[in-house]
Amino acid sequence: MTGSGRRGGRTLAVAMAEINIFLPDGTQRSFAEGSTATDVAASIGRGLAKAAVAAEFDGHEADLTSLLSDGSTVAIITGDSEPGRHILRHSTSHVMAQAVTQLFPGAKFSIGPAIVDGFYYDFELPDGKTFNEDDLRAVEVRMREIIKADQPFVRSEMSIDEALELFHDQPYKQEIIERVRALADAPVVSEDDPAFDDSVADDAAEVEIGGTVSVYRNSAEFVDMCRGPHVPSTARLGHFRLMKVAGAYWRGNEKGPMLQRIYGTAWDSKAALDEHLHRLEEAEKRDHRKLATELDLLSFPLELGGGLAVWHPKGATIRKLMEDYSRDRHDNGGYQFVYTPHLANGKLFETSGHLAWYKDGMYPPMEMDNGTYYMKPMNCPMHCLIFRSRQRSYRELPLRLFELGTVYRYERAGTLHGLMRIRGFTQDDSHIYCTEDQLQDEIASLLDFVLSVLRAFGFTDFTANLSTRDPKKSVGSDEIWDKATEALRVALDRHGLAYKIKHGDAAFYGPKIDIDVRDAIGRSWQLSTIQCDFNLPERFELEYVGNDNARHQPIMLHRALFGSVERFFGVLLEHFAGAFPAWLAPIQVRILPVATAHEEYAHVQAAALRSQGFRVDVVDANDQLGKRIRSAKLEKLPYVLVVGDDDVANNSFGVNPRGGDVQRGVPVDDFATQLAEEVARGSVAV
């Protein structure tokens, strides 16, 4: 079966004339043809052999059988498993590099890892040439030829010096090899260690650590440094597509050279590839920018400039409902509402430190007769002024100030993205001032509050990130950092919320929790944040009088649930694919009279429903009923009510719900009662 290209739950990985066992730690051991499980167990230990994530063998089923019959469980990697997809994607990226070097002589290549759903490879073309769409198609064609040629991937190992010689005309490969040489002598650093360096780990993933470098050759002219593993030969590949070309900095360094990155997707079967492409189409259909236009919710007029939106009536209705709900919850949650202006004298941002650290992210200054003014990039300094406006007692704490505060940030032009990254946006922002003793309880109840509000908007799947101190850049004592970090951790544990610790990822002023939510099609969005701040209370010299009649500095918490109202709106729009639940729908009910004779009844009923607080409109019988229904469906309205002779006679509606079956003759009062229940249920906090 060698080279037969079996896939789909069957053997994918087969090597030439040897057995390769892939161990869970990412290393690989090779055994000569004919080795048995006894040999394997003797060499690497039975436990490790059992835990192996994959094995390559020579297409001799007898060898495999002997491995298995000996009792060692050696997993054979298949194309429809996660490690299998990883291997075939990485192998496809090698083939792409091979095709590129053939079509573009002199191309330098750097790294080409497997990523979610696919792979990429970064290139530098001679004379600063760049890829275009036609180049991509040409590369695809060449790749298919290589795949058809059924070239075996042959692994070999060499010394670092030999590798440097082999890749003498590949400067990026040489740089990686040099880094690995340095790494071989350096102590092993765990991922949890603050000194852990991602980029070194990436390099280490390319090659073996320990003085040798492994390379894979799959034809006379193409060899690439790689730790492996790979599929045994190129014929095992084939269900791929090159998706796009993009610029990418070498090692992600903005000051470094810009390479050409080609992204591709690769799967073990045509069905899996088609399914993936279909998923992309579905995600595209839910794109909030597309839906915002189709549903007439908002727009980004050219005349306004980049990253600035205007809200049309329907979008504004949804936004108002979101904001009303938020205000209501905060009102009941012990928050006090404040308002602050959109711009301020630069002295304020000098005091807060924003000008010193964040000036590039702020709109440029406005010179005025009595000073220099800036649009506010944050609400916190202003809330601190409110705290400081008079002497505070411990009896007032925790003091929770809340504002739907609109801020302006000069996001770099290339980073703008619809509502998700925008230059003027509104935070559901609160700053909580509390004592050290109150910190634990405050954070715990805050986490309750955050999750409850998110659930009310239809999200159920959450994960959290806990970002801890970066000792190289932080203010505040060890003691207070430990205490705050512990408070955040305890709150997460108490909730049983899954969380990852991001070491050293905290802002300089304090640790934080970020909440990610999964939407209806499984994408993850970072929304809420809870941040401790030991910096601003110091800078603004905030204090309260304690029960010991002495002055103390409060701890400050920043927190936002939506994060930004605009971004949250965008996420909701994609989550619901524009079909907002009844409590948020800008138009909940549309009444369609069958003919002109029923228009009066339709308008009377619409007025009656409006008086009960529902959002209702009527479309008169100028068009055919079918057309008006179609139009209402495209607008994704929760309820279409058709009224004709029967309904006028019986005081009823023909109810056509979104995603449900038509029901004729529903009594008017029954419909109103049921809709009221649905609306009330929709926004209930869980």
Add this chain to the structure above:
RNA sequence: GCCCAGAUAGCUCAGUCGGCAGAGCAUUUCACUCGUAAUGAAAAGGUCGAGAGUUCGAUUCUCUCUCUGGGCUCCA
């Protein structure tokens, strides 16, 4: 900010090898009055993103800018 690709009617798009700009949907009007996803006819709708250059002539070619999309970087 950097790399690539774009910008034509409200929307989705076609087109002009440089010579008065096109469709469907939406809009308006007229006819039709219809029971659950597209009735028919007509009208109106455009400085072809902005500016400069080349040209007898530019929406089309060149350059700059603006904005958008995909990435990279960034998001204190």
